[in-house]
Amino acid sequence: MLPYDAMKSPSPACLGLAAGLLLPPLASASPEGIPPLSVIIERAVARDDATQKALRAMQYRQSTHTEELDGKGKVTKQQELQLIVRPGAAQELQVVAVKGDNLPSNPDEAIQKAKGQEIERRKHNFSLKELVTRFNITLAGTGNYLGQKAYVVAFEPKPDQPYRDQTEKVLNQLHGQLWIRAKDDVVMKTEATLAHPVQIAWIFARISALDFHYELRSATDDFGPAWLQVTVEVDAPLINIRQRQTVDMTHFESRGRLATVRNPE
Numbered sequence: 631m632l633p634y635d636a637m638k639s640p641s642p643a644c645l646g647l648a649a650g651l652l653l654p655p656l657a658s659a660s661p662e663g664i665p666p667l668s669v670i671i672e673r674a675v676a677r678d679d680a681t682q683k684a685l686r687a688m689q690y691r692q693s694t695h696t697e698e699l700d701g702k703g704k705v706t707k708q709q710e711l712q713l714i715v716r717p718g719a720a721q722e723l724q725v726v727a728v729k730g731d732n733l734p735s736n737p738d739e740a741i742q743k744a745k746g747q748e749i750e751r752r753k754h755n756f757s758l759k760e761l762v763t764r765f766n767i768t769l770a771g772t773g774n775y776l777g778q779k780a781y782v783v784a785f786e787p788k789p790d791q792p793y794r795d796q797t798e799k800v801l802n803q804l805h806g807q808l809w810i811r812a813k814d815d816v817v818m819k820t821e822a823t824l825a826h827p828v829q830i831a832w833i834f835a836r837i838s839a840l841d842f843h844y845e846l847r848s849a850t851d852d853f854g855p856a857w858l859q860v861t862v863e864v865d866a867p868l869i870n871i872r873q874r875q876t877v878d879m880t881h882f883e884s885r886g887r888l889a890t891v892r893n894p895e
Contacts, residue, residue: 664769664781670769670781670810670815671767671783673815674810674815674816675759675762676815677814677815677816678817679759681852681853684852684853685718685853686717687884687885687886688716688882688884689719689882689883690714690715690853690879690880690882690883691712691713691714691715691726692713692714692715692878693711693712693713693877693878693880694710694711694712694713694875694877695708695710695877696708696709696711696730696873696874697874697875697876698871698872698873699861699872699874700872701870701872707731707732708730708731709728709729709730709731710727710728710729711725711727711728712725712726712727712728713725715879716885719885763791764787764788764791764801765785765786765787765804765805766785766786767783767784767785767786769781769783769784770782770784772812775811775818775819776847776848776849777849778813778818779811779813780809780810780818780819781809781812782807782808782809783808783809784805784807785804785805785806785807785822786805786825787802787803787804787805787825788802799830800824800830800837803825803828804822804823804824804825804840804842805822805823805825806821806822806823806842808820814852816852817844817846818845818846820842820843820844821842821843821844822841822842823839823841823842824837827865830864834867835865835866836864836865836866837862837864838863838864839861839862839863840860840861840863841859841860842859842860843859843860844856844857851882853879853882854879854880854882855878855882856879857878857879858876859874859875859876859877860874861873861874862874
């Protein structure tokens with residue numbers, strides 16, 4: 631395991647939605663031809679709920695590539711974890727392969743360690759509904775992504791938000807923009823950075839920088855293929871840790887359809 635696990639970021643399926651939304655006052659004004667901001671957010675929350683429920687009947691492949699970087703951005707260590715993910719199943723994570731630097735000499739031990747890291751990371755899944763109180767937002771206008779019209783929403787940290795752990799503490803300090811597909815309320819793209827450095831559990835340590843990018847790489851689907859990347863920098867006396875984690879989600883399939891194929895009548 632690299633020294634800092636990209637702050638145990640939420641899963642890719644939620645991160646595109648999790649970078650921040652606040653259900654704004656109903657009086658929010660919108661340009662002519664664009665729904666009120668409150669309506670855009672309400673629809674996006676409902677769509678996220680439906681997507682999360684639908685995911686529990688599916689499986690997909692996830693590749694997580696974690697890199698440790700030096701001060702010039704050069705990769706010094708790296709690991710790759712390949713999984714089959716079945717949300718809500720008894721065996722939610724199936725490790726397909728683990729490779730990279732500083733792995734245990736026993737392959738089974740390496741796989742179990744990697745699986746444990748991924749389970750811990752996925753404990754921080756957030757739905758959009760759980761995040762809507764954390765940010766102040768404005769409607770920045772409209773844009774185009776993958777040939778699709780999108781509403782562009784800007785978000786800023788809401789002061790003095792409570793947090794239960796380090797992940798939420800960092801999440802509360804993100805600001806950026808997201809693109810919500812106009813035709814069906816799906817979040818297609820999110821870009822966020824850390825508004826302020828965040829003190830973390832270590833003595834005198836802080837997260838000084840964080841860059842987050844999420845892209846849904848399909849013009850029509852809710853799920854994927856999708857891609858996200860998080861780069862985080864931690865400063866402490868005599869040490870600087872910089873990591874980049876890239877996650878690809880592909881091959882979304884219905885588990886019911888797969889079961890039918892494998893067990894034909």
